[in-house]
Amino acid sequence: MEFVWIPTGTFWMGSPSSEAGGRSDEALHEVEISSGFWLGRYEVTQGQWEAVMGTRPWSGRDHVVSDLSHPAVSISWNAVQRFIGRLNDAAGDSLYRLPSEAEWEYACRAGSRTRWSFGDDESVLGDYAWYWDNAWDVGEEYAHAVGTKWPNAWGLYDMHGNVYEWVQDWYGSDYYDVSPRVDPRGPSSGSLRVGRGGSFVDGASDLRSADRSGFSPGGRGDDIGVRLLRIYNP
Template sequence: MKFRLIKAGKFKMGSEKGRDNEKPVHWVEITKDFYMGVYQVTVGQYKKYVDEKEGNFEPGCNKQGDNAAVTGVSWDDAQGFISWLNEKEGGEHYRLPTEAQWEYSARAGTTTEYSFGDDKSLLGDYAWYDENAYDVGEKYAHIVGQKKPNPWGLYDMHGNIW
């Protein structure tokens, strides 16, 4: 797994446009540096955990190969994966980001609607989403890192699995 150091800072969190559950936009300060995964967790990475801890990995909806983003993982499943990673490393190195840390990382220091600007016509260069995937029959997670990264070098922050 590859990680990127995200430096502490302030940003405007939330959205006014069409997302009532994201209102109001407000300033948030991230007080400590943290690390974010450069890519989403893949089927292959998660499969190693399941095979070692629980026996046999059943792909379910994860049939796109080992390099695709893993899907169908609950919060508890994610915590199990994180505990397994920490056991392997001998410490408490890994955890899920907070909602604020995730949004800060996705925005990557920008103030525009997307980390690449306000032009939605460019979204397909950075993300798998309804119009370039789901609506054309690709109803699955794609291989991670196929689209352009955000300005902080993080991939798939605008879309692949959620």
């Protein structure tokens, strides 16, 4: 796996009331990320998942192309924790984890305050993302090989679209109203885990940097994958 260094910093998380497509669970608030980290340049691929787990949970699914370079999908949040556990056992350290929701959005935005990391111009979204308009709606009803669209300003690919990405946090619709300013980690409990970034099934609004979705941690979908965080570079 290839990782990109994400430096410490402060950013505005969520969306302003004026943002087209913004939702009530995206209350704008300032967040500080106090520790830098390494984030996967790409979504975890099928080849990487199979090499670690020896399984192909996407096999036989209707909307999946089986290919080593395509994102691993049909993986639950719970299964991702087992994947991370095996990686950490092999490393002999707690080296890998999921990003928090705040860490994910900070890295996605890459210094931006616009609807998407590249700006507000929806006409160029297809240069950066696989989504409804250039995938599902034209008969390509599946996630595509990782890294085939343009990256954001920090060199991260597919932060918008292709597949949703699990993050560590429980989903809370009003959590932003009470979250700490420094390194928020989500509600202490819940029934849904957060997925970020939108997918090949979704419209442009669902790919916004601020957009949030909640999924059952035991659920699997052809449009849900994962991107890992590495705490340090060994």
